[in-house]
Amino acid sequence: MATLILGGGSQIGLQLAKLLGEAGKPVIFGSRSGTRVPEGTLSVRFDWDDPATFGAAFALGQKIDYVYLLGPSHDHDPLLKVKPFIDLAVRKEVKRFIVLSEGGGHTEKGPDSKKANNLIKNIVEKGPVGFIAVQDIAEIAFKAITDVESLPNKEPILVGPELVSYQEVAAILTEVLGREITYKVISVEEKAKRYEQLGLPKEFVADITQIEESLDDGFDVKLAADPRTIRGKLGIRQWIEQNKAAFV
Structure with missing residues (x-):
């Protein structure tokens, strides 16, 4: 029952992978660059601009129950690229999507x-x-995967x-x-x-x-x-x- 983290190289993705790893939960990293992958973590290339990469994680043979989804950050209408992947994931019997949407512009470059x-x-x-903070966002995403009933609703702000x-x-x-x-x-x-x-x-x-x-x-x-x-x-x-x- 693995979690696929899309946008894995992001600070939130890295922190979420750390929390899941500490809890003994299997993680698959999906990122465009393939860098910043935590040691011992399965990873695949994933690029929102290349639909041919959408099935790579499912081809590994692990059952993926959860997807943490960080969509294309600079698209005015990200659903155009995201929906084909969601349709594929549903066919692969993914149980839950944890979607991060932004209320405004931000950068993960921090300082x-x-x-x-x-x-x-x-x-x-x-x-x-x-x-x-990144840590707080990752902890809430972690709860959405491991203990969703502890959250006040399905679309927390x-x-x-x-x-x-x-x-x-x-x-x-x-x-x-x-x-x-x-x-x-x-x-x-x-x-x-x-x-x-x-x-x-x-x-x-x-x-x-x-x-x-x-x-x-x-x-x-x-x-x-x-x-x-x-x-x-x-x-x-x-x-x-x-x-x-x-x-x-």
Whole structure:
């Protein structure tokens, strides 16, 4: 009864694989690059842009009951690529899909964006954000696989244990790192241009910036109050302290 982790090379995928491994649950890694595969873990090449790779995990001969699914992150309509795989997995009698969907743009590079110039840029002026740690997301995905009845519902909303502004994040970074980190509000147009320079499609960029703009209207405040919401455990200060070395 293996779990197939798609987007296995992601930080969440790696953390989920660790939790499953510690619990003695078999894991199959599916990733485009084939790098960052935990030692002793079965892995296959999986690429959302190459449907020929969709059946590789099932060809290994292990019964796959669960799929952790991280869809193509830069597609405006990811279902176009995801549905053919889901149809195949259903035919292979997969019991449950654990799907991670994003409420806004993010990067798993973590500290990298703060190392170069000690400056954080975004379009959010004062709106609080429910930053949630990779570990917390992975733990909830783990429960969805091993103890789904412990979750409050089948479509939980995940937010961090606290709501903090970008200005507060900059202040905490300054205190913990011992050097000044500043936050600069930029225009929607400048942020969109930065996303487009990263190669993101214009439709996707429009979605991201719209969600980021909504933070100033209390978007994450409303999410935090939603009865479907699960709050993470790791606060922003604790996360920065744990990852302090990566900011150097």
